[in-house]
Amino acid sequence: MTLPGLGLHPGWARGTVHLVDDPLLWRSDRAGPEVLALPSLWWPPKERLPRGVVAVLLHGIPTDPGRHVRVPTIARIDRDVLREAEAVEVNGSLGRFRIEGVEEVGVVTSFLERDDGRVLLLERSQKVGSFQGRWAGVSGFLEASTPLEQAFREIVEETGLTANDIDLLTEGAPVLSRDGSQVFVVHPFRFRARNTEVRLDWEHTRFEWVEPEEIRRRSIVPKLDRAWESVAPPPPKR
Secondary structure, three states: OEEEOEEEEOOEEEEEEEEOOEOOEOOOOOOOOEEEEEEHHHOOOOOOOOOOEEEEEEEOOOOOOOOOOOOOEEEOOOHHHOOOOOEEEEEOOOOEEEEOOOEEEEEEEEEEEOOOOOEEEEEEOOOOOOOOOOEEOEEEEOOOOOHHHHHHHHHHHHHOOOHHHEEEEEEOOOEEEEEOOEEEEEEEEEEEEOOOOOOOOOOEEEEEEEOHHHHHHOOEOOOHHHHHHHHOOOOOOO
């Protein structure tokens, strides 16, 4: 699977990931070339990179790109999708990196919002293949030609509402969620629901209209809170 980022230094390299959790310990005990993954707040290094480091992946964007560091470097990556010691290829020239042996899976998640600002959460049933009992938005695998088309399909199937009952408000930036050898690319949407008479199908056992702040307090599917943040309305100006 190939993922985009922001190229800070050109070049190409291949190595195994080392997730740096200590700003003073940047090298693992493994032999062979390594690709460091670390917060941008720790960049650039105060000393030379350890021997054997062939590339760097940064979570966030550093204030100083570290131009004196001569290895392929990419910023604005989601560290959550990386695992310790897995093989990656880093292309700093194109601002991309590839995780070997990982499959990309497209998913849509839609939030239906009432006039009072509450959003619809659905509790997943024991009949679904994953995350039984967790709370989610209106979700499904991306099988249609576009994420928006799939979002409409899922809303009809899972809530009984039709395209005439909802209005698209926001299409957010995709959110990545890692599960084993799969990375789910979640396409989030927010709709205004003009009809709130929901009829559930077999995939869910119950539903609730909740304040958006409640999402983080529930037992939710991975990254549901991040998906909401991607489409949430901006806070009111003071």
